[in-house]
Amino acid sequence: MCGKSIEIHMMVEEAMELRLKPRKDCAFDEISLGEVMLRLDPGDSRVRCARSFRAWEGGGEYNVARGLRRCFGMKTGVVTALAENDVGYLIEDFILQGGVEPMIQWAAYDGIGRKVRNGLNFTEKGFGVRGALGISDRANTAASQMKPGDMDWETLFGVQGVRWFHTGGIYAALSETTAEVALEAAKAAKKHGVVVSYDLNYRPSLWRDIGGKAKAQEVNKALAPYVDVMIGNEEDFTACLGFEIQGGDRQLKKLNIDGYCEMMNEAAAAYPNLKVIATTLRGVKTATVNDWSAIAWCDGKVYKAKDYPALEIYDRVGGGDSFASGLIYGLMTTGDVERAVNYGAAHGALAMTTPGDTSMARLKEVESLMKDGGARVQR
Numbered sequence: 150m151c152g153k154s155i156e157i158h159m160m161v162e163e164a165m166e167l168r169l170k171p172r173k174d175c176a177f178d179e180i181s182l183g184e185v186m187l188r189l190d191p192g193d194s195r196v197r198c199a200r201s202f203r204a205w206e207g208g209g210e211y212n213v214a215r216g217l218r219r220c221f222g223m224k225t226g227v228v229t230a231l232a233e234n235d236v237g238y239l240i241e242d243f244i245l246q247g248g249v250e251p252m253i254q255w256a257a258y259d260g261i262g263r264k265v266r267n268g269l270n271f272t273e274k275g276f277g278v279r280g281a282l283g284i285s286d287r288a289n290t291a292a293s294q295m296k297p298g299d300m301d302w303e304t305l306f307g308v309q310g311v312r313w314f315h316t317g318g319i320y321a322a323l324s325e326t327t328a329e330v331a332l333e334a335a336k337a338a339k340k341h342g343v344v345v346s347y348d349l350n351y352r353p354s355l356w357r358d359i360g361g362k363a364k365a366q367e368v369n370k371a372l373a374p375y376v377d378v379m380i381g382n383e384e385d386f387t388a389c390l391g392f393e394i395q396g397g398d399r400q401l402k403k404l405n406i407d408g409y410c411e412m413m414n415e416a417a418a419a420y421p422n423l424k425v426i427a428t429t430l431r432g433v434k435t436a437t438v439n440d441w442s443a444i445a446w447c448d449g450k451v452y453k454a455k456d457y458p459a460l461e462i463y464d465r466v467g468g469g470d471s472f473a474s475g476l477i478y479g480l481m482t483t484g485d486v487e488r489a490v491n492y493g494a495a496h497g498a499l500a501m502t503t504p505g506d507t508s509m510a511r512l513k514e515v516e517s518l519m520k521d522g523g524a525r526v527q528r
Contacts, residue, residue: 166424167344167377169481175310177250178223179477182316182334183210184292184323185229185240186268186285188506196271196284206243207270207506209319209350212467216474216508218248220496220515223478226250228300228334230291234258236267237291247507254299256291265291274464274504275436281465285354293323295330302337313477314338317348317380318389321368322355328368335375346378348473349385362388378425378480379416380473383409386428392416404430406444406453413446425480427490429472429497437462441498443472445490452487454494455519462501471500471508475515495519 172178185208191199214225226249231237233255244251256265268287275281287293305311314334321328338345349369356365369389373379383404386392392415395408413426425447432440441457462468475496479489495518499510 167480168342169344170310170312170342172312175312176224177226177309177311178481179214179217179225179313179315180228180252180305180311181210181214181225182228182314182331183208183320184268184287184290185211185227185231185244186270186287186290187236187240188270188272190504191271191273193276194273196273196282202271203504204239205505205507206240206247207272207467209348209470210315210317211244211249212470212506212508213315213348213474213477214249215244215247216471216496216500217478220471220508220510221474221478221512223481224250226252228252228305230254230256230295230299232256232258232262232265232267232291234267240267252300252305254291254295256294262289265289265294267291272466274466277435277437280436283466287323290323292320293327296326297329297333299330300334302334303341306337306341306343311338311341311343313344313346313481315346315348315473315477318350318365318369318385319348319352319355321372322352322359322365328371332372332375335372339375344377345375346380346473346477347372347376348469349379349381349389350469351381351385351388353388365389366391373420374422376420376423378427378477379420379423380427380469380476382429382431382469386412386416390416390419392419404432404440406430409444410446410451413444413451414449417446417449425476425486425489427472427476427493429469429494431468434459436465439465441468441494441501443476443490443494443497445476445486445493447486452490454490457494457498460498460501464504465501467506467508468497468501470506471510472497474508491519 188205188207189202271284427445472493476493479492500508
């Protein structure tokens, strides 16, 4: 391991550089900016053979707000856009059921989706040697058409008050204007003293026809100077910011931790504004068995979460988002980077044991798993 633990009082001091606003002065603990889609899940079948689908809501940035609300009890909201029809109302209903405050820009529906529509995400969980599969159907969505000036960030951040703002590379990839909206929001957040986190969340399919990795790096490098907490996995940091991880296994069966540490130090040197850099560690044995952990960098030191070797997975989609929400909760409430990365890893592990993008875990379950809680029946 490339970093050793330091005293807790020192970790508190480091995390306090985030300078969180007092909770009493803010209407929201956290606000996410991103697209929320309707996820259609064929269960144990495959998309190509399905005769029925179970509906969920999901979106990389939204999932973080949802986890912070439902598992960790924080007051959260999501800034998004939806086409005004019954599919849009269904997605809104899912958001409301998750306890997240919907800040929706409703776009007039043209009756057929020529101009605007709501996004669909067909997702099969995978099993054994068959990996998970996601097929997005999201062209011309309302969220992709958001543009600077649509949202009154000054009122949200400056009058209502927000402690933490989160967005990511999925939303920034949807269109030229969404990248501009993400940058506009991050700048406004920094102006009003709001902590900014960003999940790089590289998706090759989103960038493929608009410039690939070169365009992804252009967009993400423009956003990085406004970020306090940067989150991603091994592919994200390479594809989005150009930082290579040395000694890695392309099949992700073995992970070179020293390579991750070197990459984090390079990222911190390139972007001195970064207070925390965090990445999940996923060793893929099969679709349903992964080695799972995470590390977080702060002030030149790296902290590693508890290992979850041979973690049995029911649905891996959203595991990284649940890691992010656990990490954010830990940073906001404890100021202890090592404890925060353990909140993230435990929450991500639990989220992957249930179906859907979003977490069904409770805080007590997360903390029990952090303390080596077992899987014995609870009666």
